[in-house]
Amino acid sequence: MNEKLFTQRLAELVKIPSVSSHSAQWDMGNIKVIHTLAGWLEALQFDVQILPVDGHENKANLIASRGKGKGGLVLAGHTDTVPYDEGRWQSDPFVLTDSNERFYGLGATDMKGFFPVALAAIERFEKAEFQQPLIILATADEESSMSGANALAAQGFNEQGQARYAVVGEPTGLKPIYMHKGIMMEELRITGQSGHSSNPALGNNAMEAMHEVMSELMLFRQELQERYQNPGFAVPTPTMNFGCIHGGDNPNRICADCAMQFDLRAIPGMSNDEMRQAIKERIAIVAQRRQVTIELETLFGGVEPFAEDRSSELVKAAEQLCQHDSEAVAYATEAPFLQQLGIETLVLGPGSIDQAHQPDEFIAQEQIAPAIDIISGLINRFCIPQK
Template sequence: MRLPDFVDVYQGLISTSSISSTDPKWDQGNAEVITKLAEWFEGLGFDVTTEEVEPGKVNLMAQLGTGTGGLLLAGHTDTVPFDEGRWNYDPHQLTLDNNRFYGLGTADMKGYFAFILDAVYKMNASGTDWSKQQKPLYILATCDEETTMLGARHFTKEAPFKPDYCIIGEPTSLVPIRGHKGHIANAIRVTGKSGHSSDPSLGVNAIEIMHEVMFALMKLKERLVKEYHHPGFAIPSPTLNLGHIHGGDSANRICGCCELHYDLRPLPGLSLDSLDQLLQEALEPIEAKWPGKLSITPLHEPIPGYECDHKHEFVHSMQDICQTQSQTVNYCTEAPFLQELCPTLVLGPGSIEQAHQPDEFLSLDFIDPTLDILQRSIHKYCF
């Protein structure tokens, strides 16, 4: 099979919707995108395996070459939902305008697989002698990164190979990212007892108890800032944000239920178990005072922080290839899971500022530099 050209592959990816969402009205799965990627990678000589992790949720693994170690190029094939009324372009068509590719997933990040395919195709066209390949090149295309990170979590537990190094092609403006914070999001629900406001003894006011909860969380926030610090981050401490609260229904009723949603972004090295213990300690006096009134429910599975040692040879060599210093960021990726297998960097075309935005785009200025970085990386770590 002859591989379609770069733009046609890009168009094929963007026009195949693969939205993942916790809302069933939006959630679609990624099986159709994986089917296309499997055909294209097989056409370039890769051995391809697909695995349905959950119904409609599929991971793809592809391998070119044999041996141990090698380089893994990874990314996710799902996108976030979109607000059609805020788009000036069709989110499910690749539109060239203003020296940009517009479309849902152009930057975050289905388009990255078009770069990988074209980089290998161009290596073939330029006469690369694959008989001299010493280590395998692996591709991983995951499902559900935008929601549960199901694909990366599953792959890490069941990984059929162990590469030497991994590059995740999230949009970093081609800056190597060596670390990012994690993300924890929980709902705290206080269940009181409703009653007529004229007699407080008739009920238990959930808002008043939530006031105590919020005070305890603010004290925890101060503790995190004081006790945990990482100079490699622009915001060097964990952050805790109270993002949503709802309770009660009328001014003349004692509030019977109140719920607070908060998020916490831990630094690398701060374990999820440690954070859970800190939270339990913060709320313990309130739970003792109001037994059975508090419940905590995760809004999604927690994501730990991630860091690849800035002194590692992989970091230095990729800095040389990219001609720029590595950085840290505050957003999350699949890196904490793939880092369990091997040293991992996040590095890809496009800007994170375009992710999850109307009129998402990738500037055409990224095309040639990205192909160059991919080809040089493959040569360095597979030949």
């Protein structure tokens, strides 16, 4: 590995702000990251397409391929980061800092660090003949709306079956991940009637109605956890978390409006759409009983639960190269989007998810060389003619 070149590439990616967020205050484009990757990949003899994401200014996906035919390998990653806690970093989030055998920087592990790893692996095959194509995917908005991954399907990616295998390079500590939970995020808004608190009959308390809704959701959660269990997860059941609640404006006024946001993390065998419909049916009963208006808004369309066959060729190859059995995780990735396009998929990359989404994010340098070896092994296995 050319350590200097690796560091330069990672520093260049970290330097480019590419935060994606549901908040307009934070949200920005990824197009500069995409163009930087495009330049590097074109220099390595890749055919590069930059595909704008409709409805999102300065946001795009990148598809870069080398080699022709069908049944190739995809190395996929997102180019955006989460927002950062300004003032809580020990260093500038946009300046790669080399300290304590770690590289610090926003996105260093989640997941800009995967791209220099992939490039270093590709450079080992500079003069090789590719029997099957190698495809690099770089997407937008994984950390917020998943608009990039959704756009890939709309843009016709893999309609010709050029890709058979895919590795999503999220930070897994170099352990192959064959299964993860899904996620959906919702907001409930209840509208009642304000009034003087001295007489409850003068209004209709939205906060009390929300109490009933939350009780109904907790019962629903219990039913889901009794019905769905998978021992492959550390938390073997689906989870539902009540994240924030707001309502009312004064102690002596009957609360007219109350809103609550929650997430639901399903396990394989469950459907986000089915869960959302079941929730709508349950809260409709509460709305009728309490004579209030209840609206359910989807904050994040969601990621479906993901599971790849542990006996698949890709999982077996990754386990052999990593010298580690495949595992399951609770967080969600773009893996199910690729799987739905008919591609065997797993999640595998350097760094730890424990370092993501927090101040002083870092990638341990000891992970880099083994990651390049593993990705090189996968390229050799699925793209290079075997003698």
